[in-house]
Amino acid sequence: MRFAAFRSLPSNVWILAFSQALAMSGVPMMILVGSLLGAKIAPDESLVTLPIAVIVIGTASATIPVALAMRRFGRKGGGYIGFCFGLAASFSGYQAAALESFGFLLGSCFCLGVASAFGQQFRFAALESVKDPSDFGPALSAFMTGGLLAAYLGPEIGALGRDLVESPHGFAGSFVLLGCVILTAALVFSFFKERRSVEESVEVPTRSLGRIVRSKVFLVAVSTAALSYVVMSFIMTATPITMHEVCGFSLDDTKRVIQGHIIAMFLPSVFSGWLMKRFGKGKLMLAGVVAYGVVIVVGMRGQELVHFWGALILLGVGWNFLFASGTALLPSAYEPSERYKAQAANDFTVFGCQAVASLSAGWFLYSFGWGTLLLACAPLVGVALFVSVIQIRSERGR
Numbered sequence: 247m248r249f250a251a252f253r254s255l256p257s258n259v260w261i262l263a264f265s266q267a268l269a270m271s272g273v274p275m276m277i278l279v280g281s282l283l284g285a286k287i288a289p290d291e292s293l294v295t296l297p298i299a300v301i302v303i304g305t306a307s308a309t310i311p312v313a314l315a316m317r318r319f320g321r322k323g324g325g326y327i328g329f330c331f332g333l334a335a336s337f338s339g340y341q342a343a344a345l346e347s348f349g350f351l352l353g354s355c356f357c358l359g360v361a362s363a364f365g366q367q368f369r370f371a372a373l374e375s376v377k378d379p380s381d382f383g384p385a386l387s388a389f390m391t392g393g394l395l396a397a398y399l400g401p402e403i404g405a406l407g408r409d410l411v412e413s414p415h416g417f418a419g420s421f422v423l424l425g426c427v428i429l430t431a432a433l434v435f436s437f438f439k440e441r442r443s444v445e446e447s448v449e450v451p452t453r454s455l456g457r458i459v460r461s462k463v464f465l466v467a468v469s470t471a472a473l474s475y476v477v478m479s480f481i482m483t484a485t486p487i488t489m490h491e492v493c494g495f496s497l498d499d500t501k502r503v504i505q506g507h508i509i510a511m512f513l514p515s516v517f518s519g520w521l522m523k524r525f526g527k528g529k530l531m532l533a534g535v536v537a538y539g540v541v542i543v544v545g546m547r548g549q550e551l552v553h554f555w556g557a558l559i560l561l562g563v564g565w566n567f568l569f570a571s572g573t574a575l576l577p578s579a580y581e582p583s584e585r586y587k588a589q590a591a592n593d594f595t596v597f598g599c600q601a602v603a604s605l606s607a608g609w610f611l612y613s614f615g616w617g618t619l620l621l622a623c624a625p626l627v628g629v630a631l632f633v634s635v636i637q638i639r640s641e642r643g644r
Contacts, residue, residue: 258375259385261438262368263392265325268431269332270365270393272358272424274400274508276301276339278501279417280355281486286415287346294491295608297355298483302604304359305366306597312363313590321371322440328364329432331357336425340411343418354421363593370589373577374441382574387519390570393512401505403427405497452584459591464579466637468592470531470572473630475600477538477623478565481545482507483607485558488616493549503554510562518570527571528638534567535634538627545620557620568630575637 280297288294316324335357342350372389373382403423410419458464486504489495522530537560545557580588610619 255381255385255388256375258438259372259388261434262372262375263389264395265431265435265438266365266368266389267392267395268399268427268434269329270362271396271400271403271427272332272335273301273362274396274504275404275420275424276355276358276400277482278401278486278504279339279404279420280351282490282497283343283415283417284348284351285487285491287342287348287351289348291612293348293608294487295483295604295611297351299601299604299607300352300355301359301362302479302597302601304356305363306359306594306601308360308363309366309593309597310590312360312367313586313593315364316367317586320440321367321374322435322438324364324367325435325438326432328361329428329435331361331364332428332431333425335361336421336428339421339424340418343413343415343421344411346414363597366593366597367589369573370585371438371440373574374585379577382577383519383522383570385519386570386574387515387517387522390512390515390518390566393515394509397505397508397512399427400508401501405501452581452587455587455591458580458584458588461579462640463575464588464592466633466640467572467575467579468595469633470568470575470630470637471592472572472596472599473626473633474534474565474568474572475596476603477541477626477630478511478561479600480603480607480610480623481541481561481620482558483604484611484616484619485554487608487611488549489554492616495551495554499551503551503558506555507558507562510559511565512562514563514566515570518566522571522574526638526641527575528634528636528641530567531571531630531634531637534564534571535627535630537561537564537567538623538630542620542624542627546617549616571637 277298281294284297285294312324315327335354338350338357339354341347342354369386369389372385376382376385404417404420407420407423408416411422486500489503490497490500518530541557541560541564544553544560547553576592610622
């Protein structure tokens, strides 16, 4: 029964999932390469996590312009602009590795963040491709399942390309491989068939953005998605440095933990849509909160390889449940004619909060240590618990 809903999904959903998975493999690649290359060429050790934070800054700062571009050029035209930013990230990253330029590395990360902002709009395009709102969960699950490819491919091209092209500290070839993958993603995306809604061709009265964002449904949706990203980014950004630079684990061990984490972010998508449809969004949110709580407990137990594995796997599962629930809930907060401004407000809030978490992760890690960083996430998990209870009560009331 879980997979019957997948079989009935339109081809657009699968095209979006595959092309997005290929294009976004750059993010997990940069989580690995950006941290390790940054540790070699950054002017100060406190800046080594800055490249990862700049990805999120690029995403957050681009959310509103991206929504306007999507409205002006459509999902397909906007998608191609996003791929161009991905190619710019590949070129700048190559220059960073070849010239030992921290500035080029930050430029690469920023372009990758902008490309990610365009890619994030694909999840809304996937939801718009289905006719029945009850299929939002399965459509989102199918779309997010594509992230499994990115989870494997990203770190692999990072490691395989390390010595592919000669450069002072390696990794120049990683960005060459990334450019090839992005071109492939653009080719897959060319098969996407866009459908413009009736509301886009006629003047339809819309509510002000203030009224939309003050609604209970919008607040619950955006809070859930934002909290999922803040906790995940805060811990994940600090993990490669803690493992490789502080604890002395090998590049292979660090790569495998990051791969396992990203796989855990997307593998639950195989069944999370069915769980959402079966038990409701609120209970799935609660399951994500529980997973985040266990992350803190496991991480505090020690800094052996098993602790990093356990914490990062659970971190991925918790993110999936919370982010999928918040995203599937969001369309209930707006009318089709209001979608671009509502989606822009949602993504600006979510990725703005994520940017703050990523920016502060390096400073927090070097100032207070891994254990305190984990404990700092506890209040945020408490807020997520409160929001999930509100959603559960709301669903029971209906």
